[in-house]
Structure formats: structure tokens, C-alpha cells
Amino acid sequence: MKKNCLAFLTVLLIILLFSQSTTGAASPLSNKVDGMLGFSPPNGTEVKASSEYSTYIAKNVIDGKLKNEWNAGTYRGTIELKFPEAIEFNFVHISTAAEPIRSVTYQIYGLKDGTWTAISAKETQALSERFNTPPPVKVTQGVYEGIKIEGDGGSSWLAIDEITLGSFEYIKLNGSITGTTATLNWNTINDATGYKLQYGTESGKYTDSITVEGKDSSTYKVPNLEFGKTYYFQIVAIFHGVETVISNEVALTINNDNTETPTPEQPAGDRAILVVTMTTGLEKEFDLSMKEVNSFIDWYETKQAGSGKASYAIDKHDNNKGPFKSRKDYILFDRVLTFEVSEY
Structure with missing residues (x-):
């Protein structure tokens, strides 16, 4: 009988010690409050x-x-x-x-x-x-x-x-340029309900902003940026409408290294005829590189999704060029009926 009691007390003591050890290992911050970031102060405060x-x-x-x-x-x-x-x-x-x-x-x-x-x-x-x-x-x-x-x-x-x-998590923002399109990538933040991408042509001064919906969003493309300019980007995590974590700033320059070489007078392959039919029935035809065509398509699809600029400038290069340094045809998104691409 004494041996059984001793064994029972030993098991009970082990259980108590294990329970205390497990409790002591718990994080001091663990209780959330709906609608607020972080945690309540620990019990015993x-x-x-x-x-x-x-x-x-x-x-x-x-x-x-x-x-x-x-x-x-x-x-x-x-x-x-x-x-x-x-x-x-x-x-x-x-x-x-x-x-x-x-x-x-x-x-x-x-x-x-x-x-x-x-x-x-x-x-x-x-x-x-x-x-x-x-x-x-x-x-x-x-x-x-x-x-x-x-x-x-x-x-x-x-x-x-x-x-x-x-403790705020850290957002690391990275970016790259393809043609006139900036691609931004970042790591997601726990509890964020969305993000705001802001950018401009002066460091720390952002004149444009884009709301990126979805807590798992981690990439966004900004098309139709201007040649010769440097753009500064920053991403902000949103928590139920409140701006919280702010990323580092990324500077990206749109220059000739990101674009095609000037169009030669004679087509040199990897090109296409872009025919844009306007809502008025007027057809506009352009002899362009595939990179320019893809840039136009990126602009159209981005605008169709609800963001981006209302117009797109197509460089006429040496086509119909008079006594001007350059000529550009500005296509308005809401005036485009269809467009056709014929590669050659």
C-alpha cells in the first residue's frame, strides 16, 4: 500500500513540474484584441x-x-x-x-x-x-x-x-525595370489586410498611389513610366484601413538601357504591324518592335483592370515624320474598339 502511494505521489509531482515548465515557456504576449495590432500586456501587469x-x-x-x-x-x-x-x-x-x-x-x-x-x-x-x-x-x-x-x-x-x-515586421521592397514598366516585389506582413504602393519622381515625395487589395499580395507592375526619369517607390501595409508598416524606398531609372535600339529604316525582324481600330471606325497602323507592342498590350490590360494612365503614347519613329524631332500618337483607352497584331 505504501509503495502504491509513493508511486502515485511521484507521478503527481512529475505532472506538476511538467505543467509549471510548460506554463513558464509560454510567450508573455499572446492575447489579441479585435481591431488592434499587437497583444494585450501579460497577466500580472x-x-x-x-x-x-x-x-x-x-x-x-x-x-x-x-x-x-x-x-x-x-x-x-x-x-x-x-x-x-x-x-x-x-x-x-x-x-x-x-x-x-x-x-x-x-x-x-x-x-x-x-x-x-x-x-x-x-x-x-x-x-x-x-x-x-x-x-x-x-x-x-x-x-x-x-x-x-x-x-x-x-x-x-x-x-x-x-x-x-x-513589434512591427519589416517590409523589404525590391524592384526592377523592363522597358517602361516597373515591377515591385515585397514580403507580406502578418495581419495586413492590403497594401498601398506609392511613388513619385522625388525621394520621399510620392505623388501617385495605388491600392493593392488582398493580404497575400506581394507584387505589382506600374507601366508607362517616362524615359529619362528616376522614380522612387515605397510600399505601406494596411491594417483595416490604418497605415502601419512602411518599407524601404526603391529608386528605379527609366533609360535607354531598358529599351530597344532605335528602329532602322528597314525592318530587322522581331517586329509587328499594330493596327488599332478606334470607336469611330478609324484605323491607326504602326510598324513597331515586339517590345513596343508588348508594352502597349501591358498598358491596355492594366488599364482594363482598373489602374494605369488613360492614354498611351506610340512613337511613330521615322513613319510620317515631318520637320520634327519626333512624333507620337496618343491612344485614349476608352476610344479603342479593337487592335490587331501581325508579327513578321
Whole structure:
């Protein structure tokens, strides 16, 4: 009997030790909040606020429930979160309650070795409705024992619904040029619901943008770029309408190295006659290289899919050339009825 009891106690002890070991190995950040990036602070996090109003207590900011806020009962206030163990992250996501609708300002501090240090700049966010989840606040990447948020509620009392933490993934953008078409490729980001490709002819200044639908989208072609220009591209991950992760910038130049040699007077093979029939019945005929024909087809199919420029310029080369340096025929997409390609 004693041997059986001893064996039972031994097995029970092993089970308890294994259970503790498994629990201790779990990630401190594992609980998601619907509609927010990152994770809730871990269980055991201590929350303290500079003030509280009625039942809108400080602990509401980590209860995993939106629309259940902490209210400072005053225009400015602070809230502190101290974690049971240090956590590494590089953004803090704050869901905010606002009534009336207004702008709020935050600055975030990180706790290391008992000292609070600013880990974000002051950031003002314009709120558009009663409950808001604006973009996350980027902070200095690091391992912190806690965070403190200093807030200014503007024209009304400071209130915060929920706080989550996390680390942005990195988007690596690559690009290449074929003719006048830029092909962009990037790695997908977890939780992204889509992407925005933006570009322009000045670094950091993007005059055009394209919405790329689908969380698994990772490539896009931009046709009909202009010769002799350098374009700068950047991709932005979208999370339910909120811009989050931003990629590196890629510069691509459209030059003669990417295009065919000038058309000789006599056809030299790998060419075609492109006949474009307009909606008016007028036919336009062009003697082009296959690269030019394919570029035209790429433009047409891209525009038919809903993006790209409304017109396409076809270089007439030496055909019908008068006392001009060059002549181009601009084809309008909505005026094209059919087109025919005859290779020779």
C-alpha cells in the first residue's frame, strides 16, 4: 500500500513540474484584441493612473474590451503599466474614447532599471468618432519593464479604451525595370489586410498611389513610366484601413538601357504591324518592335483592370515624320474598339 502511494505521489509531482515548465515557456504576449495590432500586456501587469473618474478605472485599459475605457476625469493625465517580466516591443497601440470628437496628444516612456525614459516623440492624433483606433505609436525598439503614457485630451477629459504592444515586421521592397514598366516585389506582413504602393519622381515625395487589395499580395507592375526619369517607390501595409508598416524606398531609372535600339529604316525582324481600330471606325497602323507592342498590350490590360494612365503614347519613329524631332500618337483607352497584331 505504501509503495502504491509513493508511486502515485511521484507521478503527481512529475505532472506538476511538467505543467509549471510548460506554463513558464509560454510567450508573455499572446492575447489579441479585435481591431488592434499587437497583444494585450501579460497577466500580472500592474496598472496605475494619475486619477480615475467614477467606474472608468485604470485597469479597463488592459481588460481586452473596447468601449470600456479609463477616464482621467481631467484634461491631462498619466497611466502606468508595469509588467511581471520585461518585454521587447517597438510600438504601442492606443484605442481612444473621444466625446466631443477632437485631437489628443500622447508621449510614451519606457521603464528600465527603475528609470523612466521617453521612447516616443509627442504625437497628436486627430480623432474622427466616439471610439477610435488610430495608427500605432512607434517607440524606440527595446526591452522594457513597463510603460507610462502621458496624455492630453485637448478640449475634453482624457480617456483610453485599450492598450496593446507589439513589434512591427519589416517590409523589404525590391524592384526592377523592363522597358517602361516597373515591377515591385515585397514580403507580406502578418495581419495586413492590403497594401498601398506609392511613388513619385522625388525621394520621399510620392505623388501617385495605388491600392493593392488582398493580404497575400506581394507584387505589382506600374507601366508607362517616362524615359529619362528616376522614380522612387515605397510600399505601406494596411491594417483595416490604418497605415502601419512602411518599407524601404526603391529608386528605379527609366533609360535607354531598358529599351530597344532605335528602329532602322528597314525592318530587322522581331517586329509587328499594330493596327488599332478606334470607336469611330478609324484605323491607326504602326510598324513597331515586339517590345513596343508588348508594352502597349501591358498598358491596355492594366488599364482594363482598373489602374494605369488613360492614354498611351506610340512613337511613330521615322513613319510620317515631318520637320520634327519626333512624333507620337496618343491612344485614349476608352476610344479603342479593337487592335490587331501581325508579327513578321
